[in-house]
Amino acid sequence: MLVYCMQNNFQKYNALVGGGSSGAVIANRLSKNNKVLLLEAGGDPLWYNYIPVFSLEMLNRYKYHESRWPRGKVLGGSSSLNYMIYARGHELDFNNWANITGDSSWNYKNVLPYFKKSLIYKGEFSKNEKHYGSTPYGSLQVESRNEVLMSDIVTDAAREYGFKDGDLNGPQKSGIGAIEATLKKGSRCSTFTAFLEPILSRKNLHILRYSHVTKIKLDSLGSARGVFFNRHGKKYYVRASKEVVISAGAVDSPKLLMLSGIGPKEHLSELGIKPKVDLPVGKFLKDHIGVLVGPFLFDKPVTTFPERDLGLSTFLEYFVNGTGHLTFPNLLHMHGFISTSKVKQQHQDWPDIQLYFSYAGIYDNMVQDFSGLTGAKKNTLEQYFSNFIGQHGVSIGVALVRPKSYGDLKLQNKDPATPPLLDPRYLEHPDDIKAFVEGIQFVVGFAEKTKSFQSINSRIPDIYFPGCEKHKLKSDEYWECYARHYAFTIFHPIGYNYY
Ligand SMILES: Cc1cc2nc3c(=O)[nH]c(=O)nc-3n(C[C@H](O)[C@H](O)[C@H](O)COP(=O)(O)OP(=O)(O)OC[C@H]3O[C@@H](n4cnc5c(N)ncnc54)[C@H](O)[C@@H]3O)c2cc1C
Known part of the structure; x- marks a missing residue:
């Protein structure tokens, strides 16, 4: 192996692997007082990364019946291609972490000041100093957007259910409100924009783009000393002065640890990797799963058709004012x-x-897009939607956000270029499918039984999702079948990377 040694240039640097959502923040904070070498597999974001509506186009589309887990190989990582919904974890999630770890700094009251500190908050609830507030430190911009035709209908229906406030990051109760998004004047504010771009000339920070780290070098005590990486066809090694920080995401961090000999002993031995530290890396892989419930058909013209409504004026509005349809990924406008x-x-x-509420009508290319998003077969969706193309109506997203099912992530072999095997065992725990079906039934009631939705004669037509014909329409069994056929990752994997 030919290894170029970079230690002469960078021997006083901490090595940071991955300049994504978390890596960008760490690079910013760490390089205030320390020398940091950031090794990022991708390069700078391109023009289309900044325009929110292109989020769907940036996904590596599914092959049918395959659940692909897209992630950003670019500075800013997945925050350079995600849907930009600013949704803080719930207070009880953090308090639970504090209990599990025995570390009270995870308690929500201790974490909240950091949420506030990281932001430039330009949303609807800026008067709520307790949860937002603005400090000179913040650089992640969060904005609200102008309302769309559907917003009033969803808001009024939410009121019928007793949901009043719409502020989902503040008091954190059940509720439905407009999506607040990580945007800067309507264009994407990724962690690259927020945390790296402003400090590109900082002397303490050196970014090596297109540098794919393949292994962490451990000393005899199991401490990380440096990393090996490939760049433009050459292999390099860099020694770290103090620390090696791995922030390569929920898929690539465990993969890199295992390639380096940190992981379950038996699994590594099977692959011919010498185990150096025996730890449950790759275990407890979890993901959020979602399903698009619909189509709810409407008698009134309240939805938008991309092929009809996203014209020159939309682009002008976006580039001149930073507003309009292009600021909404997948035309998602509200969530709850x-x-x-x-x-x-x-x-x-x-x-x-x-x-998740979108205001896209049943547009020409929807079958193609939904098939690409969900992995459902195109002809299955054609059969299901074909009679409704061109009509006003929506599908509403329902996602399970505290799943109990978990699986694992394993290596296929010891080649760093081979993707790992992912098995989150979606819906394996019986409580998950029950909660999922309850969520679907909630949405059906919300969009069919509230006065607000009834005012546009909202209804799901009497059609069966192909494969679920033997169940009574809209029964729990039917929706379970529907969910098991049509659910897909909503791209929030986590796992156990403990080291
Ligand atoms: C399509 C999509 C939509 C989403 N929508 C939302 C949303 O609306 N709201 C929300 O809060 N979350 C959303 N998420 C989830 C959120 O974006 C991720 O949870 C978050 O970005 C993960 O951050 P991370 O730092 O762990 O990883 P990433 O941001 O993925 O960063 C990992 C970085 O490491 C680099 N890297 C990986 N391996 C190596 C290596 N071997 N060597 C060097 N560099 C490496 C990658 O190139 C990348 O830059 C979405 C995700 C996706 C994919």
Whole structure:
């Protein structure tokens, strides 16, 4: 192996692997007082990364019946291609982490000041100093957007359910509100924009783009001393002065640890990797799963058709004012959280279901797009949607956000270029499918039974999702079948990378 040694240039640097959502923040904070070498597999974001509506186009489309997990190989990482929804974890999530780890700094009251400190908050709730507030430190900009035709209908329906406020990051109860997004004058504010771009000339920070780290070098005590990486066809080694920080995401961090000999002993030995530190890396792989419920058809013209409505004036509005359709990824405008009955039985409001509302009508290319997004076969979706193309109506997203099912991530072999095997065992835990179906039934009631939706004659037509014909339409069994056929990752993997 030919290894170029970079230690002469960088021997006083900490090595940071991955300049994504978390890596960009760490690079910013660490390089205030320390020398940091940031090794990033990708390069700078391109023009289309900045325009929110192109989020769907940036996904590496599914092959049918395959669940692909897209992630950003670019500075800013997945924050350079995600849907930009600014949604803080729930207070009880953080308090739970504090209990599990025995580390009270994870308590929400201790974490909240950092949320506030990281932001330039330009949203609707800026008067709420307790949860937002503006400090001179912040650089991640969060904005609200102008309302769309559907917003009033969803808001009024939410009021019928007793949801009043719409502020989902503040008091954190069940509720439905407009999406607040990481945007800067309507264009994407990724962690690259927020945390790296402003400090590109900082002397302490050196960024090596297109540098794919393949292995961490460990000393005899199992401490990280440096990293090996490939760049433009050459292999390099760089020694770290103090620390090696791995922030390569929920898929690539465990992969890199295992390639370096940190992971379950038996699994590494099977692949011919010498185990150096025996730890459950790759275990407890979890992901949020979602399903598009619909189509809800409407009699009134309240939705938007991209092929008809995204014309020159839309682009002008975006480039001149930073507003309009192009600021909405997938035309998602509102979201919400609800707690299902099992959670409520414990006298808690700790939502386990998230809802997503788009205002895209049933447009020409929808089957193609939904098939690409969900992995469902195109001809299955053609059969399901074909009679409704061109009509006003929506599908509403329902996602399970506190799943109990978990699986694992394993290596296929010891080649760093080979993707790992991912098995989150979606819906394996019986409570998950129950909560998922309850979430679907909630949405059906919300969009069919509220006065607000009835005012546009909202209804799901009497059609079966192909494969679920043997169940009674809209019964729990039917929706379970529907979910098992049509659900897909909503791109939030986490796992156990403990080291
Ligand atoms: C399509 C999509 C939509 C989403 N929508 C939202 C949303 O609306 N709101 C929300 O809060 N979350 C959303 N998420 C989730 C969120 O974006 C991720 O949870 C978050 O970005 C993960 O941050 P990270 O730092 O762990 O990883 P990443 O941001 O993925 O960063 C990992 C970085 O490491 C680099 N890297 C990986 N391996 C190596 C290596 N071997 N050597 C060098 N560099 C390496 C990558 O290139 C990347 O830059 C979405 C995700 C996706 C994919």
